[in-house]
Amino acid sequence: MKGRRILSLALAVLTAVSLLTVSASAAGFSDMVGHWARDDVEYLAAQGVVKGTSATTFAPDQKMTACEALLFCSRAAGVSEEDKAAIAADWADELAELLPDSLYSWAAEEMAVCLETGILSVTELRALSADDGLLKTISRESLAMYLVRAMQLDAMAKNLSTYPMDFADTSSISAALQPYVYLLDTYGIVRGNEANCFLPKSSLTRAEMATMLRRAMDFMEERGLYAELPAYTDYDWVGGTITQAAEDGAGGISLTLTSTITGTQTVTLPAGVTIYENNMRASAEPLSLLQTGTYARVNLDGNGSVLSVRLGGAVTAYTGTVTDIEPGSVTLDVNGVSRRLEIDRFTAIQADGVSIPAQVLSNQGGYTTAACQVDAMGHLAALQLSSGGRTEEGILRAVDGRSGSQTLTVTAFDGGEARYTLPSGTAVTVDGVAGSMSDRYEGCYVNLRVSNDSEGRLTAVSVDTGTQYLQGTVQTVVTNPQNGLALTDMVSGRNTAYLLTDQAAVRYNGKTARLSDVPAGAFATLRLSNGYVTWMDAYPGAANTVKGVLDAISYGDVITLRVRTDGGETASVTADAAAPPTVTRDGQAGSLESLRTGDTVVLTLQGGRVTAVEAQAQSITVTGTVTRTARRGGTVTLDVRLSDGSAVTYEVDSAAPATRDGRSIDAEELNADDWVELVVHNGVVESITAYEDAGRNTRLEGTVLETDTRDETLRVRLSDGGTLTVDVSGASFLTADGGSTSLRRLSKDDRVQLFGDYSGNRFVATLVILL
Missing domain, CATH: 2.40.50.320 (Copper binding periplasmic protein CusF)
Structure with a gap:
């Protein structure tokens, strides 16, 4: 689990600038003597922010590669050396796959900072790595986007509706990147040349990059900008929409916040409290900033005293159908549009009416609908999940009412033991007649309706005393x-x-x-x-060790792990939530939350309880197009043309769930040309998600020229050289490896595959795949 450390709000003075104390003259680059950028280069070099190409040279006129530019940007984000090391460790495995070996040894740590701080996404890094893009020169307009992200102003750029500039070549700046160039121009970080041209498509030199970087860092220091990293902080906070802000008569401000999850809370802000707006330290009067309807998060120290207030702007509500829950994100379908929202520790989460931590969220929870509140910064402030719950059955072993509400201990038919909270007023029937729970029923059969949350609350109980x-x-x-x-x-x-x-x-x-x-x-x-x-x-009875494939984990006071053993049997064992087992996954220390369905596991048991788990990730996700289905004996096989063009045949597990366009089907019902996403474990398909329209409608491939999130359209240059406007208002968005994405996450020059039909001159897409 990621470490939690206090990130001092005093990082307004950038850590990257303040950590080192080498004098500027110590850099002594021989090729900077008399150069126009000498002061900036030697200042940043003395602080350890930029490095030379050798001990005595900087190569100021050498063109910047994308990799160099990203590493320079990472140093502007204000991440401490301690957090940088922890971030690098957390991203190590993923970066080992994303980065070429030639770059990993020296670029991985700062590239991890880029990913954690939002300077670039995993998808963007994968695309850059795929065609050696990291080693190619970077354009000035692309650098503008990365630098704005490093300055933590990405949300501001995305929220701009107009961005007028007076460069002579403004029209040459890509539409999607104009907001980023506009911000850098507005804040004096970029300037035009003698002819007042920005030269968006031109490369830039190391000297130009250093000058822009110093201006950016000076601006960040002045405005208090730094990367606040939720996963690497541990201070307390309260958040909600402002309903009232008023002077308290003692020089402070009484601030009332309302949240759909935590309710109404009132916090007293001391005089002179630091308020951040658009991630920048605000200079206006506090009461003029604390407007009704604005989302606010108040950070608190260990004593409950206010450290700062961060404003998120107006809140937008989304309600939709949950399509996927992953560690750190939830994806939902909102009126036919797929939206993937990031979850962090500053997201208030409620599942079936109970507040829960993000670590226990998974697709195993059975959540069907989600109500989300997203602030103007694009941050998921509140997430309310609901489901129909699940049914459990077993033999009642104990009824404990000493804690106020009753707790039932139940042994399931597979031997697993679980405890459930029975809230006051929950419907209880005994032999078909309404009644109340009593320890007289210990030893009787019970049928339970259980909420899908970490509390394991019961919503209905039926007791059979006659059998x-x-x-x-x-x-x-x-x-x-x-x-x-x-x-x-x-x-x-x-x-x-x-x-x-x-x-x-x-x-x-x-x-x-x-x-x-x-x-x-x-x-x-x-x-x-x-x-x-x-x-x-x-x-099967529990042995001292259980080996097999992890099928599911259910949480409560007692945690149940279901494992499919090598012999094809299913074993159910339990762990104590108060003293959880030690966990290693792929050789790295972890926790139960780091385990994934499909992992190969070895469970060590003592006294019938799991005390240690060793896990290896085994399942992979592949995508492609079905070419044939067949049944051989009792086994269904799929012939699939994978996204990389190769052909492969898979066997389908008899218990593998399959859906097409959201409807459950049998694997045999798949048609040739259906586009599929397969979860494969040891060569056997364990899950199938198919899209019929993707296979049967027109299929196109091209490069993104422009995205329009307002009109929900794409402009694409097709493989044959023509351009096309694509209506994506009703399309699903996926990555080539089967993950969810969205229109907002597509960027210029992304390669996409489109499935849909023409409507006049307009192409209406049903599925967009980011290649």
Whole structure:
């Protein structure tokens, strides 16, 4: 888990400038004598912000590569050396895949800072790395975008509706990059040449970059700009929409905030409190800034005293269908438009009415709808998730009412134990009649409706007192002359023999089975009538170690891990949430939240509980087009032409879920030309997401020239050289590796694949894939 450290708000004086104390004259670059940029270069070199090409030369007229420009920008973000090292460690694995080996050893740390601070995205870095773009010269207009992001002004650029400039070549600046150039021009960081030209497509020299960088850093110091990194801070905060701000009579301000999740809170701001607007330290009177309807986050120290206030502007609400939840993001469909929103520790989260931490969010939660509040800075301020909940069943072991609300301990049929909170007023039925929960029902069968959140709240409980159930470990099984078994009762510890009726139903590991299929040591639940077994459900018993593939994790006071063993069986084991097991994943220390469905795991158990987990990531996601489906014996196979043009055949797991255009289907129903995203584990498909329209409609490929998020259109240069306006208002957006993206995340020169149909001269896309 990422470390949490206090990031002092005093970083308005940039860390990159203040850490080193070497004098400017110590740089002594021989090729800077008499050069117009000498002061800027030697000043930044003395601070360790820029470096020479050798011990005595700077090469001021050498063209900047994209990699050099990004590394220079990373040093402007104000990240401390301690945080930089932690960021590099957290991004190490991903950067090892994204960066060429020739760059990784010396560029990885600062490139990690670029990714963490938003200077560039993973998709952008992947595109740059793919065609050696990092080693190519960078244009002045592209540098403008990266530098504005480094200055933490990206949100301001995106919110601009007009950006007039008087450069003689303004019309040559790419439309998508004009807001960035405008901001740098407005704040005096870039200037035109003697002919008042910006030269957007031209490369820039190391000297020009150094001069722009110093101006940017001076501006950031003056305005208090720095990269506030949520994952690397640990100070307390409160947030919400301002409903009232008034002087408190003692020189301070009484600020009232309202949140859909945390309710209404009032905070007293001291006189002279620092307020940030657009990430910049504001100089206006506080009351003129604290306007009703503006989102505000108040940062607090360990004693609850106010450190600063950060304003996010007006809040926009989105409600839609949840399509994906990943660590750090949620993707939802809002009226046919896919929106991916980043989640950080400054996002207030509520799931089925209960506030929860972001670490427990996953697709396993079954969340179906989301209500989001996004401030004008593009930050997800509040996220409310809801679902229909899930059904659990088992044998009631204990009812604890000492803590106020009741807590039920239930042993599931697979032997896993879980505890659930029973809120006051929850509907409880006993033998079909409304009633209340009591410890008299311990040992009875219960059917539970459970909310999908970390609290495991019960929304409904049904108790069956008229049927006798037993649970325990199978000692022996006999099938001649009559089916029977010996069971050690998990409550009493007694070993007792039972006979099965002729019509008794037997299940083992979730499937219909014969009694002879049940091995000694299995955990079994028996339903009895007149002393005979009429129903039996058994699962593999827990050993000292469990090896296999992780199928699911469910959270609560007791954490349950379900593992598909190498023999194809399913084992369910538990861990104590108060003393969670140690976890390593791919050799790195982690936590339960770092595990992923599909990981190969080795679980160590002591006293029936998991104490250690060793995990290896195994599943991969591939995308392509179906060319043929076939059934061979009991197995469905898919022939797929992958996105890279290669052809491959996969077997499909019989339990693999499959959807086409959001509807559940059988794998055999896939059609040739369906576009698919496959989760593959050890060569076997475990999940299928298909799009029929993508395969059957017109398919085009080209390069993005311009994006328009207001009209929801793309201008694309097609592979044949022609240009086309594309209506993407109803399109889904995906990356080539199957991830979600959006129109806002597309940039000029991105390669895209388009699926859809023509409507007159306009192409209406149903799916856009970022290649």
